[in-house]
Amino acid sequence: xxxxxxxxxxxxxxxxxxxxxxxxxxxxxxxxxxxxxxxxxxxxxxxxxxxxxxxxxxxxxxxxxxxxxxxxxxxxxxxxxxxxxxxxxxxxxxxxxxxxxxxxxxxxxxxxxxxxxxxxxxxxxxxxxxxxxxxxxxxxxxxxxxxxxxxxxxxxxxxxxxxxxxxxxxxxxxxxxxxxxxxxxxxxxxxxxxxxxxxxxxxxxxxxxxxxxxxxxxxxxxxxxxxxxxxxxxxxxxxxxxxxxxxxxxxxxxxxxxxxxxxxxxxxxxxxxxxxxxxxxxxxxxxxxxxxxxxxxxxxxxxxxxxxxxxxxxxxxxxxxxxxxxxxxxxxxxxxxxxxxxxxxxxxxxxxxxxxxxxxxxxxxxxxxxxxxxxxxxxxxxxxxxxxxxxxxxxxxxxxxxxxxxxxxxxxxxxxxxxxxxxxxx
Amino acid sequence: xxxxxxxxxxxxxxxxxxxxxxxxxxxxxxxxxxxxxxxxxxxxxxxxxxxxxxxxxxxxxxxxxxxxxxxxxxxxxxxxxxxxxxxxxxxxxxxxxxxxxxxxxxxxxxxxxxxxxxxxxxxxxxxxxxxxxxxxxx
Numbered sequence: 001x002x003x004x005x006x007x008x009x010x011x012x013x014x015x016x017x018x019x020x021x022x023x024x025x026x027x028x029x030x031x032x033x034x035x036x037x038x039x040x041x042x043x044x045x046x047x048x049x050x051x052x053x054x055x056x057x058x059x060x061x062x063x064x065x066x067x068x069x070x071x072x073x074x075x076x077x078x079x080x081x082x083x084x085x086x087x088x089x090x091x092x093x094x095x096x097x098x099x100x101x102x103x104x105x106x107x108x109x110x111x112x113x114x115x116x117x118x119x120x121x122x123x124x125x126x127x128x129x130x131x132x133x134x135x136x137x138x139x140x141x142x143x144x145x146x147x148x149x150x151x152x153x154x155x156x157x158x159x160x161x162x163x164x165x166x167x168x169x170x171x172x173x174x175x176x177x178x179x180x181x182x183x184x185x186x187x188x189x190x191x192x193x194x195x196x197x198x199x200x201x202x203x204x205x206x207x208x209x210x211x212x213x214x215x216x217x218x219x220x221x222x223x224x225x226x227x228x229x230x231x232x233x234x235x236x237x238x239x240x241x242x243x244x245x246x247x248x249x250x251x252x253x254x255x256x257x258x259x260x261x262x263x264x265x266x267x268x269x270x271x272x273x274x275x276x277x278x279x280x281x282x283x284x285x286x287x288x289x290x291x292x293x294x295x296x297x298x299x300x301x302x303x304x305x306x307x308x309x310x311x312x313x314x315x316x317x318x319x320x321x322x323x324x325x326x327x328x329x330x331x332x333x334x335x336x337x338x339x340x341x342x343x344x345x346x347x348x349x350x351x352x353x354x355x356x357x358x359x360x361x362x363x364x365x366x367x368x369x370x371x372x373x374x375x376x377x378x379x380x381x382x383x384x385x386x387x388x389x390x391x392x393x394x395x396x397x398x399x400x401x402x403x404x405x406x407x408x409x410x411x412x413x414x415x416x417x418x419x420x421x422x423x424x425x426x
Numbered sequence: 427x428x429x430x431x432x433x434x435x436x437x438x439x440x441x442x443x444x445x446x447x448x449x450x451x452x453x454x455x456x457x458x459x460x461x462x463x464x465x466x467x468x469x470x471x472x473x474x475x476x477x478x479x480x481x482x483x484x485x486x487x488x489x490x491x492x493x494x495x496x497x498x499x500x501x502x503x504x505x506x507x508x509x510x511x512x513x514x515x516x517x518x519x520x521x522x523x524x525x526x527x528x529x530x531x532x533x534x535x536x537x538x539x540x541x542x543x544x545x546x547x548x549x550x551x552x553x554x555x556x557x558x559x560x561x562x563x564x
Contacts, residue, residue: 333464369461405487
């Protein structure tokens with residue numbers, strides 16, 4: 001789901017009804033794409049844009065020391081959130097870089113041991129495209145399928161591991177459908193087989209408990225801007241013991257980050273990422289419960305008011321703030337157009353040249369028509385019950401109107417089997 | 427992506443939404459597109475058998491805002507036209523009127539197809555031969 005899908009840029013005609021108390025338009029409910037920065041995070045960062053400007057690698061003066069101290073504090077804050085030690089945290093520009101560094105760095109480092117990598121089809125493009133590039137360089141990649149609920153089958157993984165497998169990369173939680181993979185079991189299996197386990201945990205860290213020890217994770221990617229921190233900063237956890245994981249650097253230079261990632265550290269960004277981790281850790285339990293209640297409330301409202309709606313992804317293993325819902329017989333982009341004072345994402349990709357709907361939804365076995373009808377709601381820290389009421393009421397209203405317009409809905413209501421019609425594909 | 431004012435207007439106030447009795451002799455129905463492509467248009471016309479004038483037109487569309495606007499506009503345009511005049515409407519007319527961007531041109535093509543399919547259905551029902559002008563139009 002591309003970000004440009006989330007807002008159609010149309011000026012909405014003024015609604016005649018007064019806004020409910022506590023609602024400010026537009027409403028942001030696309031927190032898997034990015035999150036607004038928490039004011040506490042911003043406050044922590046501001047000094048490092050001004051007075052405290054030193055280079056954390058400057059060893060000979062107080063400016064450098066202050067910057068280094070701030071960086072090391074952030075390293076501790078991040079490590080604490082995921083059960084790691086601070087020496088195991090490498091700063092990067094974000095999760096895309098972390099995923100690239102992890103996968104390419106491990107592939108290169110362990111090339112003599114093997115050339116086989118296992119991932120799965122609903123990964124983020126930062127993982128999939130990295131693997132595709134490695135395939136061109138002679139690596140063998142297995143893309144595990146997912147089941148209809150979005151989870152991989154551990155038996156598939158077991159069967160896929162062979163004596164040339166060096167790396168398994170499976171995301172912690174999916175950015176579109178919110179499903180949480182059986183990470184601890186995957187990690188256990190990898191350790192039994194002596195395979196390194198990397199997870200893209202961008203959507204999970206700070207939202208649900210993530211512990212690299214309990215979850216048997218060797219390498220983990222995380223990002224600042226998904227947890228109310230700044231954009232342009234992320235981290236990679238690299239296990240130092242049991243087993244010690246080594247990574248070939250992908251950026252050469254001054255040997256920063258123990259040689260794994262050269263480049264002057266983004267001190268304000270790192271401070272923000274650290275603070276974002278600390279706040280997320282402190283508030284996780286209450287916040288997850290709050291978001292899950294709002295999510296379930298919204299889901300129940302849709303299911304009560306509308307027919308032909310269904311959720312995508314296993315709801316028992318699910319991010320608290322995620323709801324991916326198909327409003328069948330209504331095309332997603334037209335739905336977004338009707339709710340353009342609300343920022344959400346659509347599984348439709350009608351604006352792209354390929355007209356292909358979401359590959360994640362298709363991997364679940366959803367037909368293209370249903371994938372085109374799917375909306376991702378991403379609840380976050382700053383969404384209120386009033387937001388959820390406004391959004392759900394508006395979506396119900398627009399879906400109802402568009403179904404009055406939908407020939408498919410009319411045909412289904414008349415008992416016509418749409419699969420029996422010979423559609424002229426265009 | 428920004429929609430033109432005209433697309434937004436048709437989306438907010440679609441013209442001629444509805445269903446005509448498809449079994450009636452004077453009604454022609456065109457159903458084009460496919461659900462898996464994200465666009466299905468159904469356009470129906472009611473034709474006066476004496477004058478060949480399209481006296482009523484209705485549509486229903488599953489698709490993006492541009493698809494809805496293209497079919498809504500198509501019903502507006504065919505109403506009051508003779509069959510031959512309606513056959514002369516092309517997708518480029520629709521693109522121009524609605525200021526559709528290149529990625530949305532297929533919506534206008536689909537609307538043109540829908541008009542032709544509805545007219546074709548009516549002709550078939552009423553044993554009207556496809557005229558030379560029709561054949562050349564495609």
